[in-house]
Amino acid sequence: MKLYENQTLKIYNSLSGEKEVFKPIHEGNVGMYVCGPTVYSNVHLGNVRTFMSFDVIFRYFLHLGYKVRYVRNITDAGHLENDAEEGEDRIAKKARIEQLEPMEIVQRYTVDFHTILHKLNFLPPSIEPTATGHIIEQQEIIKKIIDNGFAYESNGSVYFDVVKFNETNHYGKLSGRNIEDMIANTRDLDGVSDKKNPQDFALWKKAEPQHIMRWPSPWGIGFPGWHLECTAMSTKYLGETFDIHGGGMDLKFPHHECEIAQNEACTGHSPVNFWMHANMLILNGKKMAKSTGNYILPNEIFSGENEILSKAFSPNVTRFFMLQAHYRSVLDFSNDAIVGSEKGFNRLMEGMELLDKLKTGSSSTLDILAWKKSCYEAMNDDFNTPILIAQLFEGIRFVNLINDGKETINENDLNELKATLKGFIFDVLGITNEQNANDNSGKLDGVVNLMIQMRNEARANKDFALSDQIRDQLLSVGIQLKDGKDGTSFSVN
Incomplete structure (x- = not known):
């Protein structure tokens, strides 16, 4: 018997605005598509949080x-x-600035993402x-949408006809927007492009001479619209109708709204x-x-090389911090918050270390x-990780x-x-077993702090050669010292 046969899982559906009992289209099978990164820069912490939410959902299934x-x-x-509908491709722009091929940019930041x-x-993912x-x-999807009367070609580009689509369907049902209001708010843009209406979005864009990334098509040399890409990839691997589509809240409109319209215009459902x-x-x-300087990259958290946190925090602690908030809640990252998470994480690991030593x-x-039932109830209530962690x-x-x-x-x-503890902590939440690592970490802390103390004494005695030698030898084995106003800290690379 599979566990899911005895569990009633409820998921908040953004389309209905309610929690609904999850029933997969095909019994025992789940099809889930999540919008991944646009690989033109280092993956930022907000993206990581979104992908982590769906990693836990994947793990729980x-x-x-x-x-x-x-x-x-x-x-x-x-x-x-x-x-936007006009402007430069993000990847092509980064390639132009760095004088690289676009696929070099793609490779570099895809590797960073995976790392x-x-x-x-x-x-x-599968x-x-x-x-x-x-x-x-x-291109095949575009042809079908044109044949069904919901798209038109204009000067080498192909646009989705939102107004025509809305005559028989509801464009805006995911984001709660009204097409009449959208039209009223964009009247001043009429006539500035090849589109019939400002709300229309590109399925295929004509490539200008300077546009590096370009492909032949029935409508001329160009490139696909951003929204269309996810429609093609999700339906190719999951079918015309599938169970779950996820992403960040910022993708609800226009990206996901346009995906729904494209699918309905192509397949009728x-x-x-x-x-x-x-x-x-x-x-x-x-x-x-980045423009305000109010940002931090994941590696800067792990190394401690930033101006925001008091010290380095491990990937495990970072992961644990993120899971202490529900995926549909805003999460505020700060030094105090992650310090508190580290204390909780250590308490959890100390308890897990005792677990195998208990006598019956x-x-x-x-x-x-x-x-045990309360643990499942937490996850069955729209994947409520903070309640699970409390349990x-x-x-x-x-x-x-x-x-x-x-x-x-x-x-x-027993x-x-x-x-239950191991299943939820290690398998579902994805925390790795740091029992042995913590033992070694404590010893490492003691040794490095002793070396820091010796270095401080050398500096006080103006023996800068010895001070530098201690710093350089620690660095050679992957331990970096960082001098600050509150003393010297270290990170392990």
Whole structure:
């Protein structure tokens, strides 16, 4: 028997605005598509948070015994600056600035993306298609939409006719927007482009002479529209109708709204049963933005090389911090918040270290099955990781009580306690086992702090040669010292 047969999972559906009982289209199988990164820069923390939310969702489906096809794409063409209809391709612009081929940019930042996600213990998706690898599929969809009367060619480009589509369908149903209001707000833009209406969006764009990334098509040399790429890749691997489509809240409009319209115009029916959106991550109460300097990259958290945090934090602690907020809630990243998470994480790991040392008695004084049920109830309520984590701490409290001799547990209940804690912490939340790492980490801290003390004494005695030697030799084995106003800290690279 699969676990999912005894669980009632409810998911918040952005399309209905309600939590709905999840029933997959094909029993025992889940098809999930998540919009991946546009690979023109280092993956930022907000993106990581979105992908982590869906990593946990993927893990929980697997934990329940579902067979999951998880598709997460790489956007390597067609995504213009500011998510706009006109302007320069983000990747092509970065290639021009750095005097590289666009595919060199794609390769560099795809590798960075994978490296960061690997450090954070993400499971790889089942399929990771690229937009440039599906140009033919996109052109075939455009042909069908034109044949169905919902798109038109104009000066070498092809646009989706939003007004025509809205006569028989509802454009705006995901984001709650009204086409009449959109038209009223954009009347002043009429006549400035090849589009019939300002709301129309590109399915295929004519490539200007300076546009590097270009492909032949029935409508001329050009490149695909950003929204079309995800429609082609999701339906190719998951079918015309699939279970879940996810992404960040910022993609709800226009990206996901346009995906729905394209699918309905092509096939005559809606593509997805459950739309899921992860909320944003902010830094010190403000939106993250490179332009204001209010941002931090994942590697800067791991190394401690930043002006925002008091020290380095491991990928495990970073992951644990993010999962302490529900995926639909805004998450505020700050030094105090992640310091608090590290303390909680260490408490969790200390409890897990005790778990395998517990002794059993003839009977149990704790209701382990009721506690286990509460763990599943948390995840079954729209993947509520903060409530799950609270229940896991309750499980660790049981461990400490048993270890202190204040409660007893029989062998069956102890096995249930172990399996549940390990299953949710390691398999579902994706935390890696740091028991041994923590032991070694404590010893390493002691040795390095002793070396820092010796270096401080050398500096006080003006023995700068010895001071530099200590710093350089530590660096040669991957330990970097960082002098600050509060003393010297270190990070392990």
